[in-house]
Amino acid sequence: MAVNSPLIIALDYPSLDAALCMADQLDPAQCRVKVGKELFTRSGPAVLEALHGRGFEVFLDLKFHDIPNTLAGAVQAAAEQGVWMVNVHASGGRRMMEAAVERLQSHRLSTHLIAVTVLTSLSAEELHETGVSASPGEQVEHLARLARQSGLHGVVCSAQESAAIRQSCGDDFLKVTPGIRPAFATVDDQQRIMTPAAAMQAGSTHLVVGRPVTQAEDPMAALAAIVAELS
């Protein structure tokens, strides 16, 4: 299905039923959906089958991070389940990322492979606490370049870094940005945030939106407000 929207709705729910209840209110021609660690750990591949059966393109957000051989196997397993996009941590290094790219290519799997740079929930102070002396912006850009050199299709970053990555890695390199917060939403545990319209202006190619829609009193009204902001 051709999806003519940058929106990816994060189905962060504790059960398959709850996730499908939200999915059934969404139009697979108008947005993609994201399955993360909680939902996948609870429901397993059944959630992918159910969402694919409803016509959705699925971003499997399991943020793989392991030795090259193990990680390549996990990426292959995800791609063979037909997901549109899967991700790994760029901090796993060049050899790990290249192993995943090679595995997809050798099996002719066309799933988009992207790398998480610096989690959008991390502030500069928290990043420094992990032993990284660079600022979030510097570290994101460093890891984005590494991901691009390793053959990946793009990165997960905050929209605050999209413009710099567009400059260094180009328009075609995907900038998938969580931490999207419309003016009406609460910040929650995110740190590096941006509104939907500002994120698109900055060069994000995809906007990941979870709680501003899924925890809203009226999720469909919240989604409509975001769509209106983007049009």
Ligand SMILES: O=c1ccn([C@@H]2O[C@H](COP(=O)(O)O)[C@@H](O)[C@H]2O)c(=O)[nH]1
């Ligand atoms: O750096 C990252 C990487 C992934 N995420 C995921 O995106 C969504 C954001 O949800 P909100 O409710 O809109 O905050 C969530 O599934 C995260 O696991 C991220 O936020 N930051």
